Amino acid sequence: MINLISIKHLKKCFAEQTVLNDINLHIGKGKIYGLVGRSGAGKSTLLRCINGLESYDEGSLTVDSIEVSSLSAKAAREFKKDIGMIFQQFSLLSRLNVYENIALPMKCWNYNQTHIDRKVKELVEVVGIHDKIHAFPAQLSGGQKQRVAIARALAMNPRILLCDEATSALDPQTANSIISLLDTINKQMGITIVVVTHQMSVLRRSCEDISILENGKIAESGSVVEIFLRQPKALINLIGRKDQILPHTGINIKISLSQEVAQKPLITEMARNLQIDFLFMGGEMERFRDSVLGSLTINVNDEDYTGVTEFLNAHRVPWQVLLPLECAEQALAEEEY
């Protein structure tokens, strides 16, 4: 895989405050990469470092092997042309119509009118708003405004598209349609996309790899499927624990089911092999970019715990013990204390 964006030991401070510290991550060409974290973790600042809008104090940030901080003013202007950006609040100019909003970057770069006209007409088709070309932003829905913003971001043929909470102001169905559009743009145009989001559904549906930021540091990085299967502490800190009612007797085991495992009758095989009974406490299937992952929570008798976990380990099935909610909260409080 060719890395398009490489970040090594990056540090960024605002006055006395260190906002990003020892950030290391690599984003492959043509990938959709997710950055998540709680409010204030430093996600937007990291995006702004990638497109050169924000400087950094230490470390290295290269895009296509070019150190962003080393660019001259003229080269930096060219560089920014190569990176499109979209935001939660769309940032359209209200006094311009759809055509004029999309044309704006090309006008700023003094492109000729024939080129602008062809490009705008091509882009409204790509983002599916050709019938709104003369409408003003106030006449558009949130989803349509974001489509205009995407078209404007694509006007200069960027190689990278940065999306800062691009679906956060939209209802789930409209958000899904924007994710599908981004996916199409990624696949058809080969544009590398970096997505900053609070919405786990967006991550699961769109990204292959993610980093979880905590207080300006990367707490976890890896494939989205692997991280959701493993459920590390940084992910739990972000999404919280499900308010699942679990018994205080026996042991509650959450079993993560990859697509491959979910297609096998592994759980019934386990019951037969070990000759045990257990209770089903709940389960769910979740859609990921290219697959479906599931989880199943069972309650086993104390004496069956070793046999069950040995069976799961032998079949390389990830699992974890779930405590009833109040016990989990107490354990977390003790850990933090």
Ligand SMILES: Nc1ncnc2c1ncn2[C@@H]1O[C@H](COP(=O)(O)OP(=O)(O)OP(=O)(O)O)[C@@H](O)[C@H]1O
């Ligand atoms: N221009 C600035 N000057 C001073 N401090 C800033 C500036 N921009 C961001 N910060 C601080 O940097 C920290 C990280 O902010 P940032 O916006 O990157 O976080 P975030 O993870 O994107 O948060 P959110 O999800 O709420 O948008 C915050 O403490 C913020 O107050």
